[in-house]
Structures are given as structure tokens and as C-alpha cells.
Amino acid sequence: MHDLSNRKILLVGGAGFIGHNLAFKLKEFGAEVFIADSLSVNNYCYLMSHRAKNPSSELYLKFIKERLDLLEEKHIPLMVLDARDYHALSRYMDDIKADTLVHLAAVAHADRSNKDPYSTFDHSLRTLENALDNTRSSKSTIKHFVYFSSSMVYGHFPPGGVTEETVCDPLGIYGALKYSGEKIVIAYNQVFEMPYTIVRPSALYGPRCISRRVIQIFLENAFRDEEIVVNGKGDDKLDFTYVDDLVSGIVNVLGNESAKGGIFNLTYGESRAISDLVGIMKKYFPKLKVKYVPKDGLTPDRGTLNIDKAKKSIGYAPKYPLEKGIEEYINWYREFLKK
Ligand SMILES: NC(=O)c1ccc[n+]([C@@H]2O[C@H](COP(=O)([O-])OP(=O)(O)OC[C@H]3O[C@@H](n4cnc5c(N)ncnc54)[C@H](O)[C@@H]3O)[C@@H](O)[C@H]2O)c1
Helix, strand or coil, X not given: CCCCCCCEEEXXXXXXXXXXXXXXXXXXXXXXXXXXXXXXXXXXXXXXXXXXXXXXXXXXXXXXXXXXXXXXXXXXCEEECCCCCHHHHXXXXXXXXXXXXXXXXXXXXXXXXXXXXXXXXXXXXXXXXXXXXXXXXCCCCCCXXXXXXXXXXXXXXXXXXXXCCCCCCCCHHHHHHHHHHHHHHHHHHHHHCCCEEEEECCCEECCXXXXXXXXXXXXXXXXXXXXXXXECCCCCEECCEEHXXXXXXXXXXXXXXXXXXXXXXXXXXXXXXXXXXXXXXXXXXXXXXXXXXXXXXXXXXXXXXXXXXXHHHHCCCXXXXXXXXXXXXXXXXXXXXXX
């Protein structure tokens, strides 16, 4: 059990799906947690300005409201701030004097990144550079910088999956920018000796997500009695990860000195085919209809991210195989819809 009670942790992009769940977990472990987020990318302001175009926007606004209510209830302050603004971020960092910065801000979706490379660069790399440069400033109190990368840095997975040693060859804008981010973080360490950790999560799912990745889309279609659409033949594999496993892994990263200077795959550690996911969903929704369509050329062939390094060196211990994670997620969703 890690004690983070003497820690002050700033989450940049912390009002997003992963960030708010991470904030709750860090608070449970005693940390003082601060969030800086513009609420503009895949969040409240975006939903408000695209209400008419998005049939789920009313439901997703309720998810966001619950995120914000829970943050307030748990006394986790949220500073609405655009991290592309160097000086705004600088002022906030001077003000709170955190010892740890976790950088999550991004356009966190491969398809959206390919459609809008300019703003993806801005929200992902500009915000990262601002956070790094404020961290290396003489006034900075940050002793550990954690960067959220992605499994998309690997590109097509070789058979048997990837370890952190696998050569990265990203495909498309999202993976390329995530990989550039890793290189910049490492360069700041080389030049300024800034302690860092890079984490590579994959295919997250769980409460209050509005990103509409495959599990969420399937689940919402199932609740609406609509068919689900599988890209490809259903044999594509993903290392689906329940958000609670990832955020527990970040606690291990923050609680272990040995995590500094490391890159870690943080997933469940076992890929599952989309057809497995469909099978699990059918147990909950027996009448579920499935349609298969051709896959696009920009989705890499993926698989398992080996998590042995995180298990051995920081004691990472994921607990949610797909069956258990889906059960948790469906139960949460059902309860939410009753509110
Ligand atoms: N969710 C996944 O499956 C997954 C997988 C691998 C990696 N990641 C990475 O994890 C991180 C978090 O992902 P998520 O799923 O929580 O995404 P999300 O879209 O839910 O959250 C991103 C947050 O960043 C904020 N943000 C974006 N630009 C900003 C800016 N200029 N200033 C301040 N805040 C800004 C957004 O408002 C949003 O709240 C991202 O870096 C993403 O690339 C996510």
C-alpha cells in the first residue's frame, strides 16, 4: 500500500476520462490533487457547442456533470485553464507548488487526430512542451514528470505482442505525436536531468467515459437495441484495460522511486478479440445484432502489451480481465441510467 499523503500532484488534462478517475484514486491514497483542464477537448465546452450534432450529448453532459460534482465532493480543485497558454500554466504551477506533474492533455483519439492534425498537435504537443518547460524553470517544484503516451506508438504489433523494447513505428497522426512526446520528455531529461516516467496504456473503458471507443459504442447501442458494427472480421485483438487497473498502476508509478527514468506498458496484459467482446456482450444482451464492415487502413494490427516490466519493477497488479471489467462497467451504466 503506497502512502501518497505527503504528495502534491498536478494533473494537466485531469478532467478527462482517465484524469478524473485518477484524481479520485490519488486522493484515496492521501495525495493532495490539483487539476488544470480547459474542459474544451472531448469535454463540457465541446459537448455544449456540438449538442445538435451528437445524439448522446445530453447523456454525456450528465457524465461530465457527475465528474465535476464528484471532484467537488472530494475537494479536488479544478482550474479551468488552457495549457496551450504557457503563462497561464506557469502562474498556476507557481501558485500550487506541486511536486509531481502528470500530463494527460491531448486529443486522445486516433480517428479524431487524423481528421484534425493541427489541433491535435496543439493540444497534445504544445501543452506538453509548456508543461515540460515550466517544469525545468528555476521556480519549479516538480520532482517527477509523468507522461501519458499510448500503445499506438508501436504501430502494427508483431505476432506475440510488444514489450517496451519493441521498436516503435507509429501509424497515423495520433501515434506519431504520442511518440514525439516521448522523445521530447526524454530529451528534457537528457538536457535538464528532469526525472520522468512514460506510461503506455491501451483501449481503456469504464465509468463516465465519453470518448466512444469500441466497448462504449457496443454497450450504448445494446442499451438502445441497435445493432453493433464490427470493423473487420472480429479477429482484431486489443488489450482492453479497465480504468481502475490503469489508475492503480499510476499509484505504483508515483509510489516507487524505481519508476523514474522508465517506460511502462500499463494495460491488463492480455489481448482479446473483438469476437470475444461480442460474445461477452451477448450474455448481457442476448438479442444483440452484429454487422461486419471492412476495416480502414489506418488502424494498426494490435495485440498484447507485455506488462512484466511493470509487474516486476513497480508491483503493478491488474485485476480486471475483460469479463470482470465489462460486468463492472455495465453495472455502473445501468445504475447511472436509473438516476
Ligand atoms: N483512453 C484511452 O484508451 C487511452 C489510451 C492510451 C493513451 N491515452 C492517453 O491518456 C491521456 C488521457 O486520455 P483520456 O482518455 O482521459 O482523454 P480525454 O479526452 O477524456 O481527456 C483529455 C483531457 O485533456 C483536456 N485538454 C485537452 N487539451 C487541453 C488544453 N489545451 N488545456 C487543458 N486541457 C486540455 C481535455 O479538456 C480533456 O479533459 C491522453 O494523453 C491519451 O492520449 C488514453
